[in-house]
Amino acid sequence: xxxxxxxxxxxxxxxxxxxxxxxxxxxxxxxxxxxxxxxxxxxxxxxxxxxxxxxxxxxxxxxxxxxxxxxxxxxxxxxxxxxxxxxxxxxxxxxxxxxxxxxxxxxxxxxxxxxxxxxxxxxxxxxxxxxxxxxxxxxxxxxxxxxxxxxxxxxxxxxxxxxxxxxxxxxxxxxxxxxxxxxxxxxxxxxxxxxxxxxxxxxxxxxxxxxxxxxxxxxxxxxxxxxxxxxxxxxxxxxxxxxxxxxxxxxxxxxxxxxxxxxxxxxxxxxxxxxxxxxxxxxxxxxxxxxxxxxxxxxxxxxxxxxxxxxxxxxxxxxxxxxxxxxxxxxxxxxxxxxxxxxxxx
Amino acid sequence: xxxxxxxxxxxxxxxxxxxxxxxxxxxxxxxxxxxxxxxxxxxxxxxxxxxxxxxxxxxxxxxxxxxxxxxxxxxxxx
Numbered sequence: 001x002x003x004x005x006x007x008x009x010x011x012x013x014x015x016x017x018x019x020x021x022x023x024x025x026x027x028x029x030x031x032x033x034x035x036x037x038x039x040x041x042x043x044x045x046x047x048x049x050x051x052x053x054x055x056x057x058x059x060x061x062x063x064x065x066x067x068x069x070x071x072x073x074x075x076x077x078x079x080x081x082x083x084x085x086x087x088x089x090x091x092x093x094x095x096x097x098x099x100x101x102x103x104x105x106x107x108x109x110x111x112x113x114x115x116x117x118x119x120x121x122x123x124x125x126x127x128x129x130x131x132x133x134x135x136x137x138x139x140x141x142x143x144x145x146x147x148x149x150x151x152x153x154x155x156x157x158x159x160x161x162x163x164x165x166x167x168x169x170x171x172x173x174x175x176x177x178x179x180x181x182x183x184x185x186x187x188x189x190x191x192x193x194x195x196x197x198x199x200x201x202x203x204x205x206x207x208x209x210x211x212x213x214x215x216x217x218x219x220x221x222x223x224x225x226x227x228x229x230x231x232x233x234x235x236x237x238x239x240x241x242x243x244x245x246x247x248x249x250x251x252x253x254x255x256x257x258x259x260x261x262x263x264x265x266x267x268x269x270x271x272x273x274x275x276x277x278x279x280x281x282x283x284x285x286x287x288x289x290x291x292x293x294x295x296x297x298x299x300x301x302x303x304x305x306x307x308x309x310x311x312x313x314x315x316x317x318x319x320x321x322x323x324x325x326x327x328x329x330x331x332x333x334x335x336x337x338x339x340x341x342x343x344x345x346x
Numbered sequence: 347x348x349x350x351x352x353x354x355x356x357x358x359x360x361x362x363x364x365x366x367x368x369x370x371x372x373x374x375x376x377x378x379x380x381x382x383x384x385x386x387x388x389x390x391x392x393x394x395x396x397x398x399x400x401x402x403x404x405x406x407x408x409x410x411x412x413x414x415x416x417x418x419x420x421x422x423x424x
Contacts, residue, residue: 058386060363063398075395
């Protein structure tokens with residue numbers, strides 16, 4: 001009996017990548033999954049932070065999907081390598097800071113590299129023509145194949161019949177007749193195929209699997225870059241952009257204010273790296289001050305923090321301020337609602 | 347058999363899994379690694395990753411808000 005051909009499948013945790021991998025399994029291909037962590041994945045972080053999300057399943061969708069498929073999944077940290085993709089996208093950004101076309105090319109390229117290093121034969125993705133305005137169009141799909149280096153070793157089983165035959169099809173490793181011609185944003189064919197395979201539960205990212213597509217997040221990241229004067233970032237920076245209210249009362253500092261207990265607990269882990277404010281006379285949020293602040297700035301920061309405490313209508317709120325391990329207490333009058341200009345919100 | 351500890355505190359999903367995966371690559375079958383996490387999601391994700399890669403979770407416990415997941419490295423690489 002011939003050794004089965006081996007494919008590495010990009011697994012996001014969504015339905016399309018599950019179906020693509022499943023289609024290959026049905027054809028007797030040995031499939032292993034690969035998933036890349038850029039730091040911007042909505043997956044995981046948010047449901048681990050916010051108390052309101054605690055009822056949601058605390059699972060990594062890609063791992064869960066791979067387990068449903070009965071395949072191994074390799075999760076690869078690409079945080080550092082991804083910086084170039086995000087800060088210098090050859091094909092530009094989508095509606096926000098999402099460099100979708102460059103991102104897809106990068107991920108397919110990394111999967112192709114993994115394929116060659118691990119003795120696999122081809123790369124599989126769940127891409128569907130017309131599904132995404134930037135990266136999943138008939139004219140951009142060849143760009144991804146070419147720029148990733150994967151060329152005709154990149155197979156998209158769900159739209160394969162609408163694309164030129166790839167090497168796995170030409171060589172007979174897979175049967176092209178059993179692939180699909182899905183096209184456009186209509187999800188019914190995928191749902192029907194899922195039902196045919198008995199796949200009843202799957203994550204529904206609906207394009208929302210990446211924070212870079214989110215307008216609010218993109219605004220915060222733009223602010224970070226503008227203040228720094230360069231498009232540099234570390235993992236902690238981009239994590240903190242996902243948490244809390246971000247207000248910039250002065251050009252030289254911003255406040256990150258926890259919105260609820262889960263976020264306060266998360267921000268607590270950063271209290272040694274930032275000036276930290278917390279109301280102590282009333283229940284209230286933990287706030288981190290990012291930037292430089294003189295005494296009058298600290299007063300203002302404490303008044304803003306007090307505004308978001310339960311003492312917002314009290315004449316005075318006592319706020320504990322810890323800076324470089326030195327703790328002081330400030331009695332401040334909380335800012336009134338109309339004293340916080342909308343422009344402060346990032 | 348050697349025993350190892352992996353500090354994955356303050357890391358959020360999927361970083362604890364990635365660190366576990368990378369640590370296990372350097373270990374031998376039968377070795378034990380205790381992964382210390384603060385993200386509750388890791389208590390699902392690390393066992394799921396272990397199941398699919400042939401490693402055994404031999405203990406999970408919670409101590410002072412931290413989750414300790416003990417993994418015995420299996421015979422299958424990676």
